[in-house]
Amino acid sequence: MKIGAIEAGGTKFVCAIGDEKGNVEQQVRIPTTEPGETMESVTDFFLANEVDAIGVGSFGPIDVNKNSKTYGYITSTPKPGWKDYNMVGFLKQKLNIPVSFTTDVNVAGYAEAMQGAGVGKSNVLYWTIGTGVGAGYIQNGEFLQGISHPEMGHILLRQVKGDNYKGKCPYHANQCFEGLAAGPAIEERAGKKAIELASDDPIWDYVADYAAQACVNATLFLRPDIIIFGGGVIHQEHLIKKIRVKFEKYLNGYVTTPDIDKYIVRIALDDDAGIKGALLLAVKELAESK
Amino acid sequence: MKIGAIEAGGTKFVCAIGDEKGNVEQQVRIPTTEPGETMESVTDFFLANEVDAIGVGSFGPIDVNKNSKTYGYITSTPKPGWKDYNMVGFLKQKLNIPVSFTTDVNVAGYAEAMQGAGVGKSNVLYWTIGTGVGAGYIQNGEFLQGISHPEMGHILLRQVKGDNYKGKCPYHANQCFEGLAAGPAIEERAGKKAIELASDDPIWDYVADYAAQACVNATLFLRPDIIIFGGGVIHQEHLIKKIRVKFEKYLNGYVTTPDIDKYIVRIALDDDAGIKGALLLAVKELAESK
Ligand SMILES: Nc1ncnc2c1ncn2[C@@H]1O[C@H](COP(=O)(O)OP(=O)(O)O)[C@@H](O)[C@H]1O
Numbered sequence A, B: 001m002k003i004g005a006i007e008a009g010g011t012k013f014v015c016a017i018g019d020e021k022g023n024v025e026q027q028v029r030i031p032t033t034e035p036g037e038t039m040e041s042v043t044d045f046f047l048a049n050e051v052d053a054i055g056v057g058s059f060g061p062i063d064v065n066k067n068s069k070t071y072g073y074i075t076s077t078p079k080p081g082w083k084d085y086n087m088v089g090f091l092k093q094k095l096n097i098p099v100s101f102t103t104d105v106n107v108a109g110y111a112e113a114m115q116g117a118g119v120g121k122s123n124v125l126y127w128t129i130g131t132g133v134g135a136g137y138i139q140n141g142e143f144l145q146g147i148s149h150p151e152m153g154h155i156l157l158r159q160v161k162g163d164n165y166k167g168k169c170p171y172h173a174n175q176c177f178e179g180l181a182a183g184p185a186i187e188e189r190a191g192k193k194a195i196e197l198a199s200d201d202p203i204w205d206y207v208a209d210y211a212a213q214a215c216v217n218a219t220l221f222l223r224p225d226i227i228i229f230g231g232g233v234i235h236q237e238h239l240i241k242k243i244r245v246k247f248e249k250y251l252n253g254y255v256t257t258p259d260i261d262k263y264i265v266r267i268a269l270d271d272d273a274g275i276k277g278a279l280l281l282a283v284k285e286l287a288e289s290k
């Protein structure tokens, strides 16, 4: 059986063919231009390489609520042409196969839950700290969502004493996780690339503090088995240890968690987690559509 | 059919007999002393008044994880005699009927979800602000829980400029919701009973601010259909309006929510919500045990 995967990003779409186990056999990159043009190229690829189902991880915001009239749409993006675009509708019309549709963060989180650091755990929280901050929560193989998917990257946090940064979030300035700790916030504070910062730069303490606060709040809202961090910023390996120390200080033993070294961890898969997750979700969709 | 309900509190146990619809027919109060004594009185009551199932809403912390060895136990309470007490085990042994077991907050939240302000909604968040702060989240009739029940009352929040209160939480001082905004925190700040504070006292603005932050974070973690507030502090009717205004300011349109007047609301049931919820949960347990 052949399975398809799409990572729909703001600059490029990655389309892949793989198997039911999430192994990638072939992939192409298609630049993100107008939806007409981009999506024709995407469906041409899958018409030339037949698959039984497709999994999509998309930039957003997207509508993932199956009871909604605009399920499968990209909703309020400023990206020209993509606002209110019916991605699932177009794929189904052209390819006539089951389509799984979720966020770009969720597909990577799903792969980590199923084949990465979360293997064997029932309640897996995945955070990515990169250009933005996002999260996906997978309980017994299903994404947590209510009227829509979570947007945990923008939870409000307490700014650390000494950190007087004005914040980078266009909605919440220095009040939310992303505005305080995503790559662009780090780089604007530092006046240089994050990768050029020494590992003992105090900015990393701030970043770890915000991530630790986010872990405390996630622990108290969700009670996960494991919290997995990925994204460009987490290439800084020293961060995880700093997050653990600050997490324990903030939580202060109020609830018990699994052993901290196994509770707050880095991703186990590499950069193709997104495609892998999309493949696995397509398989799930196929099974459920029967 | 007769159904039983227990509200197990730190000072008293309320035991009730009711019907499948959550109507209470009879109830007694039993003081909370040693578990042996208290629980004998409880089971004597239900031996004299036979029921088909019992729902328990208990003080905590409790173990609600059905896969755990200590499921049904009160765990680390400082209350003499009650630490590591197997409440469900005792009830089942004495009464030999299905027992539903959850937190005191969850039973009240369940009643609000099923018969109160949350009727017809799939994703219901219930907060109580009283002596402590607690929450329950009910999705399609099931409680959200991971390795244990949430403890959303202690999420970390940003202290408001001007509020220099040192905080009341023994774990988190002025860093968490409960430490900043529960009844005792309000009263220590004010130097008098919360009920004696004028409705334009700035302390209410602080309380509303913390509740609004909690609503923003809950919205971004969970994406509920509705957020329902109860508890002694919410007797202050003006608070809900203040919370709504601050919520919209903090969220700043980042995600869409239902109409604010229908999104953040007060409870619809009165003080017997806890017993009602326990009755309804007992009925659910009975159905699932068949
Ligand atoms: N080695 C590194 N150390 C610290 N930060 C990094 C590193 N590499 C990338 N970043 C940061 O991560 C961000 C990019 O995140 P990434 O997850 O790779 O992409 P995206 O979020 O756009 O998918 C950049 O803003 C940069 O600041």
Ligand SMILES: Nc1ncnc2c1ncn2[C@@H]1O[C@H](COP(=O)(O)OP(=O)(O)O)[C@@H](O)[C@H]1O
Pocket: B129, B130, B131, B132, B182, B183, B184, B186, B187, B193, B194, B195, B231, B232, B233, B234, B235, B236
């Ligand atoms: N009318 C009121 N206005 C403001 N606060 C109140 C009022 N009534 C009670 N409270 C506060 O609520 C707290 C008690 O909360 P309640 O929910 O009634 O009990 P509990 O949380 O112990 O079950 C008290 O600490 C008091 O400060």
Ligand SMILES: [Zn+2]
Pocket: A153, A154, A169, A170, A171, A172, A173, A176, A177, A178, A179
């Ligand atoms: Zn933000």
Ligand SMILES: [Zn+2]
Pocket: B153, B154, B169, B170, B171, B172, B173, B176, B177, B178, B179
């Ligand atoms: Zn606390």
